[in-house]
């Protein structure tokens with residue numbers, strides 16, 4: 001029996017790859033710098049997991065995305081941000097950091113949301129400035145955070161200051 005896949009968002013599709021955690025989300029049209037890709041709705045609170053996104057300062061502040069956006073990979077030179085900075089969760093959204101061409105993987109800098117990740121990994125983003133092991137912002141300097149992420153959710157610099 002074949003399992004059919006129906007994208008959760010019309011302008012994006014998951015490229016399913018064999019191999020552990022090898023799949024990723026890519027665009028079906030071009031996007032301009034600063035454009036909102038999606039508002040993050042249908043989120044559910046959850047314990048920290050490889051698939052969760054941190055949404056506040058505490059270790060219990062995590063959400064599951066419940067959409068294809070769970071397939072957004074990390075890059076050390078990302079093209080989008082997950083902005084969960086508003087006090088109003090209905091304003092949480094994903095936006096571009098640069099123009100993105102049709103068919104491109106969408107990537108964000110995981111330490112821009114995650115302080116201490118549930119599942120660290122050796123990065124395969126392939127960029128010139130790749131940091132190697134990705135474990136969360138706790139393991140980075142402020143300079144690395146700013147240079148690679150270009151933007152971070154507010155709890156990340158707060159936690160860095162209190163390190």
Ligand SMILES: C[S@@+](CC[C@H](N)C(=O)[O-])C[C@H]1O[C@@H](n2cnc3c(N)ncnc32)[C@H](O)[C@@H]1O
Nearest residue numbers: 021022023050051071073074119121123124125
């Ligand atoms: C939320 S999943 C992202 C989707 C994942 N690629 C998949 O196929 O399910 C996060 C996991 O994907 C993998 N991943 C994401 N970005 C990566 C990267 N740049 N290099 C290596 N693995 C990555 C890691 O295993 C990470 O824990």
